[in-house]
Amino acid sequence: MNQETKSGQIFDVLTLKRLYAFVRPYQKQFYLLIGIILLNALLAPLMPLLIKYTIDTPIAQGNYQQLTWMLVLMVVVIILQGCAQFFNTYMSGWLGQYIIRDIRVQLYQKIINLRLxxxxxxxxxRLVTRTISDVETLxxxxxxxxxxxxGDxxxxxxxxxxxxxxDWRLSLISLSMIxxxxxxTYVFKEKIKDSFNEVRAAVANLNSFVQEHITGMSIVQIFSSEDNEFQKFKEINKIHRNANIRSILYYSIYxxxxxxxxAAGTGLVVWYGSKQILSADVSFGTVTAFVMFINLFFRPIRQLADRINTLQMGIVSTDRILKLLDSEEYTSNEGTHAPDIIRGKVSFRDVWFAYIDEEWVLKDINFEVGEGQTIAFVGATGAGKSSVINLLSRLxxxxxxxxxxxxxxxxxxxxxxxxKNIGVVLQDVFLFSDTIENNIRLGDDSITHEKIVEAAKLVGVHDFIERLPGGYxxxxxxxxxTLSVGQRQLISFVRAMVHEPKIIVLDEATSSVDTETEQLIQKAIEKLMVGRTAIVIAHxxxxxxxxxxIIVLDKGRIMEVGNHEQLLEKQGFYANLYQMQYKEVLNVRG
Structure with a gap:
């Protein structure tokens, strides 16, 4: 069953036990809350008993002094109930917020350490749903x-x-409606559970749809698909609306x-109690107390169905969160080797790799690049070039x-x-919504502003940055x-330089920039590669x-290896590719 729609078992002992592990750092507050719940439960039946005694004794006997003391005692009980309810609500909310803070931190820490x-x-x-909605439900x-x-x-x-x-007789009459x-309550619980499952699935679908389409809005607009995508959104939103309306309907009925x-139970008590009062078998105070007991008794029963569904949804959310936290399939088996200095010698030995099962992207790849050398990969789209650097960085x-x-x-x-020792400049540059300086530094406070400026000057982008409002x-x-493709590319190049990696990877680093920007990058590359191992992927x-x-890849295999002159002499894949690009350049110039 889909994780978004399945329901949890209320007494899922294993999940509840795991959930209690998050409570352990706050045991004092947890036990204090248990104590407050006990106090609340003990105070609940006091008021009807006090009312019964007050009617049957001080009022019946006309003892106004005793009546005054009883009224004072009632006020004290009401104040105690109010204080207990306040601390119950506050402590349960406080405990919940601290626990979900811890869970959300653990969850995000897990997510950022998962493999690509x-x-x-x-x-x-769906990850947004896990981190936000599921944790909030919890x-x-x-x-x-x-x-x-x-407590109920x-x-x-x-x-x-x-x-x-x-009074056992009035008790049986009172409980006859149970x-x-x-x-x-059971019918309501089942119906509301189904509607909540639908709401949860609709929320996950909404999150996925909105995130994906906002991210890909440029494609939507380029292909004039606004109306089609809007209709899809309306349909998903309609499902979400209908599921919520169904839950509202069930509440409205229940x-x-x-x-x-x-009220029927109260009516029965009044009817039977009145007969007993007339026959002097039951006091008026007792009947009044039972009318209050009925209200106190049925109120938690009405709330119990809703709270059980809350607990069920929480168990489901907890289960999904724990599965993500426990996921080892995509967790790195991190080693411990952390040398102070990496020289930069890279070797691939009989490497096979597939993103899905055995649909091999790289097949029996063997090559070696020495310290300070430059190795380049060329080949058609899908040949496996970018996979090489993904594997090197253990993405x-x-x-x-x-x-x-x-x-x-x-x-x-x-x-x-x-x-930290592998600097990567990708073709599709990602910059966060932040300052240029923070996008270059990426949280490394050891990188000074002066160092960033020095690297920017080396790349030739300093003057451009200074012309922007606020500069860095x-x-x-x-x-x-707000930046052009070329500008983003240059900033990413500065970002790679300031971290001073021993190995530099340029993945199509100049494929999306104009000739002038490419010349700037080429000058920076020449300075950056001195003393560093470089892996270049370029069209x-x-x-x-x-x-x-230079290594020529085709369909995941190495077809040719050599330098530029050697590969041209072979008149093979590389030579054909070079001649095709040379003709394109001549045609453009012509």
Whole structure:
């Protein structure tokens, strides 16, 4: 069954036990809350008993002094009930918020450490639902779930005990409506559970749809699909609306029905009690107390169905959150090797890799690039070029073979140490909604402003940045939308330079920029590559002619290896590709 629609078992012991683990840091507050719940339950039957005694004794006897003391005692009980209710509501909410803060932090920490393969297979909107909606639902388990249910059940038990102790005949009359109330509550619980499942599924679909289409809005508008996508959104939103309306309908039916059943019970007590009063078998105070008992008794029963559904939804959300936290399939097997200095020798040995099962993207890849050397990869789209750098940084793990840096398998490296020494400039540059300086620094406070300016000057982008409003403090907005492709590319190049990696990877780094910007980058590349190992992936063969080694990939296999002159002499894949690009250049110039 789909995780978004399945319901949880209320007494899922394993899940509740795991949930309690999050409560452990706040045990004092938790036990204090339990104590407040007990106090609330103990105070609940006091007021009807005090009313009974007041009517039957001070009022019946005309003892005004005793009546005054009873009124004072009632006020004290009311104040105690109010204080207990306040601390119950506040402590349950406080506990819930602190626990969901901890869970959300753990969840986000888990997400940012998952492998890219996980994000390939999981809609981002669903992760948003896990981190926001599911965790928020979980908070209701503490504020309106377990503690409230325990308090309601305890209150019911105490009230029933006091009722039978007071008068067993009136108790049986009062409770005669219980089967009908329980039946109505059960039907409501099942109906509302189904509607909540539909709402939860609709919320997940809405999150996924909105996130995906806002991210891809440029495609929607380029292909004039606004109307089509809007109709799809309206349909998903309609499903969400209908599911919520169904839950509103069930609430609208249940609570009036529950009130009618409660009123019927009250009517029976008044009818029977009146006869008993007339025959002097029961006091007026006792009948009055039972009218109050009925209201106290049926109120938690009415709330119990809603709270059980809250707990069920919380158990489902907890289960989904725990599955994500426990996920090991996409977690890196992080090593411990963290050398102070990486020289930069890279070796691929018999490497096989597939994103899905055995649909191989790379097949038996073997190559070696020495410290300070430059190796370039060329080939058609889908040949596997970008996969090489994904594997080097361990964004994905290989299926077979071994990848080594300085003779040590990348599996044995500490991930932070590994990636800190690999600088990557991607074709599709991602900038966060923040200042240019923060996008370059990426939270590394050891990188000074002066160092950023120095790198920007080296790339040739300093003057451009200074012309922006605020200079390096200019906010580039989400994904760098206020900058051109070339400008974003240059900033990403500065970002790679300031982190001083020992290995530089340029993935189509100049494929999306104009000739002038490409010249700026080429000058920076020449300075940056000094003393560093460089892995270059490029469509423009003019950018890699000085590479020490060029590897031609086709359908995941190495077809040719050599430098520019050697590959031209072979008159093979590389030579054909070079001639095709040379003709294109001549045609453009012509």
């Amino acid at each position: 393969k996980f994000f390939d297979n999981t809609p981002i909107g 908070s209701n388990v503490f504020s309106d779930g377990m503690a409230a249910i325990a 059940i305890l209150q019911l038990v105490l009230i029933i005990g006091v009722m039978f102790y007071t 089967p009908l109330m329980l039946f109505a 609570f009036p029905v529950a009130d009618v059943i409660s 994905y793990d290989i299926n077979k073979g071994d990848i080594q840096i300085d003779g040590v398998s990348v599996q044995d490296y500490d991930l932070t140490a590994l990636r 403090a200019y906010n580039v907005m989400e994904r760098g939308a 423009r063969l003019s950018t890699i002619q000085e590479a020490d080694q």
